[in-house]
Amino acid sequence: MSNQMVVFEQVYKKYPGNITAVENLSFNIERGELVFLAGHSGAGKSTILKLIAGILTATDGLVMVNGIDLSKTKQNHRTFIRQHIGFIFQDHKILFDRSVFDNVRLALDVLGYGEKELKNRVTKAIASVGLEHKIHAMPEQLSGGEQQRLCIARAVVHRPKILIADEPTANLDRGNALRILELFKMFHKAGVTIIISAHDENILSDYGKRIIRINQGQLGG
């Protein structure tokens, strides 16, 4: 098995209206690595993360994740691949009509877990992000930091091989941001490949991890 978890080779992504988001981009991420994707807003970080998660398909080039060429896989297969990825969305994508527990359980419902195993795993995931006291709370009762932790719990509950976080520290004060990053460090120690995007490099430099800088959809900056 290759040691590369993510391979980007001369990847292009254009949105309708010929808007180029990613241009001739190449990089690799190793298995078990924690990588930061840095760049200003609109640099193309979210697009790159969505390409890795198979949410978007590349216009051209090779995108390989865990040995699978995503540019050649069919839609159904990409959906299946997403079941092994944990994604923390920039806009949280929390369902406000259900409790913390029900938000987190959705990831396991998709995988068809039995009720007993599901309850066990969801409770553990919520506890791992420190939200056990809010397990039955509704999302609007949570603070910004707590909502972010809820997203992390949902992303890790199915024990993914890759954890992708799109601007997880945006809109959080420094204290909360550091607590969130500590959580990622904890999952990284457990062997999960983690890719985190952020526009504020100050907070990333303390970690001594590789930073891939993106500028206008290309490496650099």
Add this chain to the structure above:
Amino acid sequence: MKTISMHIRGFVLALVKIFKSPIEHLLNILTLTVIIATLGSVLVISKNISIIQKNNVNFPQIVIYLKDNVGQNGISTVEAAINKFNSKIIKNYQFISKEQGLSELQKDESLKQIASDVISSNNNPIPDVLIINTSTADNHRLQMLAGKISKLEMVSDVQMDTNYASKIENLVKFISKISNLLQIAFEIILVIVIYNLIRLQMLLRKDEIIVSRLIGASDSFIMRPLAYYAVLQILIATAFAIYGVNLFVIYLNNMFANLASLFGSNFRLYPLDYMQMLQISGILIIFGVFAVFLAVRWVFRGNYVA
């Protein structure tokens, strides 16, 4: 086994969704009920038009003149042949013997003299006659039937008022065309309104659809509970609508009963039968599921979710 449990899960989720906010769903179901009841009423009207038409329109008669001295055996042979013909277009038939014919002639003041002459001559020239009452206005089929009868050995002549038959045929066709057009128009309206209602409901659940998709849910995982959700609402609304329409028909029948008896009529409206109820439910369910499929695809497309 897994598929069954996924279906059960989808059904339970749909039920939970409805019972979590009953007022909101009751309003949706009532809206659907009103629309389906409107179509149900059109179907009731259409069905009753066709029944009234069948019972009250005087469809053409075919008059069969038998040959002289065919005897009882000959008459029985002709009757047996008629019984073998298409029973769908033959309502009934009656035999008028030559003696009956003469007696009818005697009752007519203007023909009384002729009848007396016939009686005194001891030679009754009036033929035995069979009159077929038909139950269709289809001129072509009636002509075919008349043609077949005329080929029978004991038959001397067959007469049918083709002009009258054509007029009746045109009238019946016109009425059934209007009734069919009305039905189709309401069905189209129903389909559009239900599609739009379901699409709007799916849009309200857009976040849930997108999040499920983004965390790796398959099409069937996303659509199953939504389809059950739509089907449940359609089923409840259809049941309410059909029950309401049939209850209204009973109410109208009670109201008409006294009025109809004054005119010596036993007029009554017929409600929707089980077959029609099944048809309405079936079509709406199929369409509901299709609407869910389209609406979910539309959500995926609108949000660039591969």
